[in-house]
Amino acid sequence: SFFRTYIFSEKEGPIRMTTVPMVRSMVERTASTATKWATLPAAKKLEYLQYMRNAAQDVFWHWGFRSLQVRNWDVPQHAHLVGNAMLISSGMLGMHIDSAIATYTALAKTGAPPKVSVRESHGQKVAQVFPYSMLDRMLWPLYSVDLWIQPGKPATQGHELSKPTPGVAAILGAGNYEAPVDIMTKLFVENKVAVYKSHPNTAVATDKVYAHLFKPLIEEGYLSLISGGVEVGEAMLNHEAVTEALMTGGCQAYDCIVWGLGAEQSLNKKAGKKRFTKKFDAELGAVSPWMVVPGKWPKFLLRHQAEWLCASKSFNGGALCASPQVVFVDKQWPQLGQYIDEVRSLLQRSEPTPHWYPGSADKIKQFAAATPAAQLLPKDSKHQTVFISECPRDSFVLKEEAFSPVLAVVALDTGNDPEKFLAEVTKVANDEVMGSLSCTMCIDPITARRHKTALDNAIANLKWGTVGVNEWGGAGLFFGSLCWGAFHGRHTAEDIQSGEGFIGNHRLLDYPQKSVLRGTFFSLNHGRMVDQTACNIYERMAWCAQHPSIGRAIGVGAALAGIY
Secondary structure: OHHHHHHOOOOOOOOOOOOHHHHHHHHHHHHOOHHHHHOOOHHHHHHHHHHHHHHHHHOHHHHHHHHHHHOOOOOOOOHHHHHHHHHHHHHHHHHHHHHHHHHHHHHHHHOOOOOOEEEEEOOEEEEEEEOOOHHHHHHOOOOEEEEEEOOOOOOOEOHHHHOOOOOEEEEEOOOOOOOOHHHHHHHHHOOOEEEEEOOOOOHHHHHHHHHHHOHHHHHOOOEEEEOOOHHHHHHHHHOOOOOEEEEEOOHHHHHHHHHOOHHHHHHHHHHOOOOOOOEEEEEOOOOEEEEEOOOOOOHHHHHHHHHHHHHHHHHHHHOOOOOEEEEEEEOOOOOHHHHHHHHHHHHHHOOOOOOOOOOHHHHHHHHHHHOOOEEEEOOOOOOOEEEEOOOOOOOHHHOOOOOOOEEEEEEEOOOOOHHHHHHHHHHHHHHOOOOOOEEEEEOOHHHHHHOHHHHHHHHHHOOOOEEEEOOOHHHHHHOOOOEEOOOOOOOEOOEOOOEEOOEEOOOOEOOEEEEEEEOOOOOOOOOOOOOHHHHHHHHHHHHHHHOOOHHHHHHHHHHHOOOO
């Protein structure tokens, strides 16, 4: 095809690596623009965002196929995964750009961010930040995003823009997805200029694409892009002009940067002696809980829920910090056996998403070997999911992130009582599971109405950065108005787990604590097991996210109906 011959042609040449002297020069140039950027009128920043929207459409196909290349997913063998690659790159960025444009349009017209509706719940302010437009309501019917504000704090907006503090952010990019939502957060939410280092895993799909997406920002000096190894990253982070940092990755990388290597790391932690003392936001991982509240479901909904779980697990080959890992169920739920059978059957008969992230194969072997009840599904496939249908509550699976296709079911002894289950699963998720990045709760509408108080209490008490209610918590990263990150203030530098700080927050709330993403128990927006139909849906969703419109929304509807 045209894309195959162009995208993977050698004409582009290799990616140019940045040297340490080049890093110093680039940081200094970027730092010289920090004050100008912090005080730049909103109308001018809106122009940059509109350019980015158009530029993202220019590279839509190119970027999607580059993302396939990152994952070693070949065409035509893995043609059904094109939509996955597009959604996690241009689709995610498109939703963030659209959200930021809405905010900066309001800022340019009124001098203030878009107004949000605020209510009180459990002694805290809660601001609804999504949906914002009629198109939002059309594309995401009955969906909403609430930001819970830190206790005792007001639901104020836009402090960083009204009283700017210029600064230079050093960003270490993600190795498992390509959307530059971290750059957008530092530039357009926190009002800082930035120096960005790509991750070696994804450089082939980010370096040249970002140079096009952010071209005017780079030319004006507000953003610098660098590529290279550890020494380049160290030079960037430790430059005296850099005032703060942001990384997406794992606890081990964070600890190495902040505390040092090997024995030095342990000694420094005990002494409280940091090697890196600047403000350091970090979006790290977690053992993501998937909480299934017992109810009485018809067979088609049981299948839908099972497929949605499996699709969320298989998305991006399981290489996501929000990938569901532990499924909490009620031990006495009469439909438990059917639910587990549906999940097992789907994992066995569906085309698996190839493992691609470095170390995935070793992780799968480790988890399978350490868990006697583990099954490897599909049985005859090279790319398998570790499925543990009966996982003990004290298993290491609740304490160690797999970042691979591992799915374990933990049954809680709550007597098929939704209220007892909600109270218990909240306690277990908060106290016995590693991390606090995102979690998901599935509850049918009848059970939700009958036990509304217990459900509201559970949502309020879950100490997780994003709580998905009838929507995968991991989908939160696609919503620019949502705050993506660990539950505010839960972790320390000594025990960082899911990190600190947020990505997103395009409505510019000053004191966010966590986000709640609400969907519906049955939704066509729920993920499907990857096949050509799912590919078409994801591809159309990504294309619509690039520049939302009625016409593109109809295209998504056609794909969902199976007529595209």
